[in-house]
Amino acid sequence: MKKYLLLGCVLLALAAISGIAVAGKTITLKGSDTMLQLGQRWAEEYMKANPGTAIQVTGGGSGVGIAALINGATDICQASRTMTAAEKLKLRDRYYSTGVEIPMAKDGVTLYINEKNPVNELTMEQIRGIYTGAIKNWSAVGGPNADIVLYGRENSSGTYAFFREVALKNADYSSSMQSLPGTSAVVNAVAKDVNGIGYGGAAYAKDVKEVAIKTAKGSFKPTAETVKSGQYPLSRNLFWYLKGKPSGDIKKLIDWALSPAGQEIVTKVGYFTIK
Amino acid sequence: MKTRKLLLLALALATAAGTTLAQARKKQQPDTALTALQAKMEQLTAQVGSLKSALDASQQRLAQLQDKVNTPMSEERITTVDDRVSGVNDRLLTAESDIVGLKKLKVSGYIQFRYEYLDYRPLNDGATTTSKYGVSSTSINGSQGVSDFYVRRGRIKFTYTPNKTSQYCIYPDFSKNTVTLKEAWVTLIEPWTGRGINLTAGQMNWPFGIEIERSSSVREVPERSQMENALFNGERDRGFKLTASPMDGLTFDLGLFNGWGINNGTFTWQDPTRQKDFIGRVKYDMGIAAVTFSYYNGESYAPGTVTTTIKSKTVPGSTSTTKFDYDTTVTVADKRYYKGRIAGGLEAYYQFLPIGSTALLAEGMMAKDMGKNVQGGYLMLIQNVGDKLNLAVRGDMYNNNKDATNPDGTWNKYNNTWVLTPAINYWWDDAVRLTVAYDIYRTNVDQMMQHSNPLLGYKLNDPRNTNKLTCQVQFKF
Numbered sequence: 002m003k004k005y006l007l008l009g010c011v012l013l014a015l016a017a018i019s020g021i022a023v024a025g026k027t028i029t030l031k032g033s034d035t036m037l038q039l040g041q042r043w044a045e046e047y048m049k050a051n052p053g054t055a056i057q058v059t060g061g062g063s064g065v066g067i068a069a070l071i072n073g074a075t076d077i078c079q080a081s082r083t084m085t086a087a088e089k090l091k092l093r094d095r096y097y098s099t100g101v102e103i104p105m106a107k108d109g110v111t112l113y114i115n116e117k118n119p120v121n122e123l124t125m126e127q128i129r130g131i132y133t134g135a136i137k138n139w140s141a142v143g144g145p146n147a148d149i150v151l152y153g154r155e156n157s158s159g160t161y162a163f164f165r166e167v168a169l170k171n172a173d174y175s176s177s178m179q180s181l182p183g184t185s186a187v188v189n190a191v192a193k194d195v196n197g198i199g200y201g202g203a204a205y206a207k208d209v210k211e212v213a214i215k216t217a218k219g220s221f222k223p224t225a226e227t228v229k230s231g232q233y234p235l236s237r238n239l240f241w242y243l244k245g246k247p248s249g250d251i252k253k254l255i256d257w258a259l260s261p262a263g264q265e266i267v268t269k270v271g272y273f274t275i276k
Numbered sequence: 277m278k279t280r281k282l283l284l285l286a287l288a289l290a291t292a293a294g295t296t297l298a299q300a301r302k303k304q305q306p307d308t309a310l311t312a313l314q315a316k317m318e319q320l321t322a323q324v325g326s327l328k329s330a331l332d333a334s335q336q337r338l339a340q341l342q343d344k345v346n347t348p349m350s351e352e353r354i355t356t357v358d359d360r361v362s363g364v365n366d367r368l369l370t371a372e373s374d375i376v377g378l379k380k381l382k383v384s385g386y387i388q389f390r391y392e393y394l395d396y397r398p399l400n401d402g403a404t405t406t407s408k409y410g411v412s413s414t415s416i417n418g419s420q421g422v423s424d425f426y427v428r429r430g431r432i433k434f435t436y437t438p439n440k441t442s443q444y445c446i447y448p449d450f451s452k453n454t455v456t457l458k459e460a461w462v463t464l465i466e467p468w469t470g471r472g473i474n475l476t477a478g479q480m481n482w483p484f485g486i487e488i489e490r491s492s493s494v495r496e497v498p499e500r501s502q503m504e505n506a507l508f509n510g511e512r513d514r515g516f517k518l519t520a521s522p523m524d525g526l527t528f529d530l531g532l533f534n535g536w537g538i539n540n541g542t543f544t545w546q547d548p549t550r551q552k553d554f555i556g557r558v559k560y561d562m563g564i565a566a567v568t569f570s571y572y573n574g575e576s577y578a579p580g581t582v583t584t585t586i587k588s589k590t591v592p593g594s595t596s597t598t599k600f601d602y603d604t605t606v607t608v609a610d611k612r613y614y615k616g617r618i619a620g621g622l623e624a625y626y627q628f629l630p631i632g633s634t635a636l637l638a639e640g641m642m643a644k645d646m647g648k649n650v651q652g653g654y655l656m657l658i659q660n661v662g663d664k665l666n667l668a669v670r671g672d673m674y675n676n677n678k679d680a681t682n683p684d685g686t687w688n689k690y691n692n693t694w695v696l697t698p699a700i701n702y703w704w705d706d707a708v709r710l711t712v713a714y715d716i717y718r719t720n721v722d723q724m725m726q727h728s729n730p731l732l733g734y735k736l737n738d739p740r741n742t743n744k745l746t747c748q749v750q751f752k753f
Binding site: 072089093096097098171246 | 470494524563564625627630632633634635658660664666703706
């Protein structure tokens with residue numbers, strides 16, 4: 002009997018340590034660089050309305066966020082791509098759950114070029130040709146006679162993975178592409194390089210020119226209408242991933258972010274609401 | 277009158293003296309002021325002079341700087357700067373190349389350190405007794421408790437993925453005061469269809485069931501089931517395996533192996549027999565649940581015994597030359613047995629409770645081994661409690677001879693061994709896990725004691741408790 006009593010006390014102590022009933026906990030969000038600004042704005046507004054809750058937001062890329070979710074280093078992973086089957090298996094091995102996926106906003110991955118570049122639109126085939134290295138000169142796509150300088154993201158980025166899957170159809174990026182650590186860095190590089198081209202979330206397109214994508218149905222730039230309807234070919238969802246069903250403070254945060262007040266912030270940051 | 281004149285004269289002289297003195301003083305005052313003013317003017321002049329000098333110097337400097345700006349950089353200087361930039365660029369490219377190479381190599385591993393406590397381990401005094409039914413047994417007349425610290429596993433796995441079409445692995449274990457090779461394989465990955473078709477050759481896990489390939493570092497209880505330990509001891513063998521995923525979630529494995537495993541004492545690293553064992557497995561994984569079916573067809577081989585007798589003969593007519601003859605007699609013939617197994621497995625994962633997810637893992641197997649029909653299975657229930665704690669309980673049954681009979685021909689239904697293992701796992705951090713588990717054994721002898729089976733006719737002298745407490749610390753990277 003004493004053994005069972007001792008075992009029960011040990012279990013209770015461990016459960017308390019395990020954090021199933023913790024008040025005033027900091028909620029951590031980690032992952033997508035694309036969603037970093039959005040996550041920070043959500044956090045600021047939510048903490049103003051809920052002073053008892055602290056929210057910490059960091060970037061690193063979707064891959065880093067998913068790894069942190071699997072290791073237990075973050076409560077919520079922000080991701081601009083879906084989890085792979087291998088990542089879901091690792092999460093399941095650790096937490097007996099394939100995770101909970103919540104679409105939080107929509108985005109249209111935008112092609113940025115320098116404001117002085119005369120090119121206005123590209124087809125998906127041209128985009129693929131440029132980023133695989135098959136097309137090396139702007140003159141091949143209606144621009145000046147100059148070598149194309151490629152800027153992109155690191156391979157831990159969800160945007161890198163999404164662009165490779167959808168725009169390049171899983172082909173390899175050109176070896177000449179310069180990998181930069183964040184979308185801001187890509188935009189800065191393109192803004193200073195007349196012959197540069199880069200890609201990233203729609204919210205970051207400042208001081209650069211957005212390239213429309215030409216399809217059989219017309220030429221489209223990423224707007225609320227074209228992204229939500231899917232007319233813009235590089236439309237995607239932006240996700241929050243959790244280990245299991247949300248509860249407590251985390252559920253309140255998610256419900257608020259999906260509410261009209263939270264979705265208004267999505268629009269202000271430059272992305273598009275989920276509904 | 278004279279006095280009056282003298283007084284007037286004195287007064288005149290005093291007045292003259294005073295006037296003279298006053299004038300003299302007046303003369304001095306303007307002189308002093310003038311001097312001071314002059315000094316001040318000189319001071320100011322000096323200051324103006326130094327300011328002018330400074331201004332001249334600044335103007336000269338400005339002129340020099342302007343000259344510098346306006347003068348184009350010399351070719352030599354441009355070349356020097358260019359060379360430096362190229363050098364930095366080369367170093368950067370070399371560093372990037374090194375990093376890319378290092379990223380292809382993945383090093384992982386884990387260490388498990390344990391404390392075990394058993395109340396009972398039988399001490400065999402060697403005496404043999406025979407029951408009234410003719411069953412002989414070695415009497416057990418004592419017991420000894422076990423309290424033991426040891427390193428159960430210490431492994432490092434090196435996996436190198438040079439490109440999209442191949443992968444290599446070498447995986448040694450450093451526990452038990454020796455180094456053993458667990459895995460060494462190469463995988464060729466087909467790059468065209470995207471259907472996960474690959475061929476693996478070398479020493480690897482048998483692709484059978486669920487439990488064999490499930491790493492010891494993630495398992496919730498200390499050891500695999502009795503059935504797996506008896507029929508797939510070592511979990512690994514040498515051969516090749518073909519894997520394919522024709523659709524998402526569906527995986528097929530087909531393999532050909534020696535069949536002995538890496539722990540076999542007779543064939544430690546090579547198999548001289550001709551027969552190879554075939555394994556096939558199909559798994560459908562839907563995320564929240566997975567089902568597996570496995571099939572094994574092979575042969576067990578028990579080598580016989582050959583006795584060789586050496587005879588010598590003396591050549592007739594000579595005392596010094598000796599010839600040798602050999603007589604070879606087979607005292608025990610080689611035996612070959614059909615070896616077959618079929619197994620079904622189920623995994624289910626769902627979050628019923630707000631405290632965390634629940635998982636159910638279950639496998640059952642029927643097999644033919646060394647001429648005997650065997651069966652076994654386990655069912656394990658796991659409940660997460662928050663992010664750092666889980667509770668698990670496994671029920672495990674194994675019957676190593678379904679057809680065992682008592683000497684009187686009746687079926688020996690007590691041939692099963694049951695083990696119930698409750699366990700607690702706590703994650704100290706993302707690298708360290710603590711486990712406490714308690715194995716509760718019920719063997720056929722225990723059951724006989726409980727049921728007072730009169731057929732075998734013997735009793736043990738001491739009540740036995742073969743239950744085992746295991747405390748483990750695992751570090752995984």
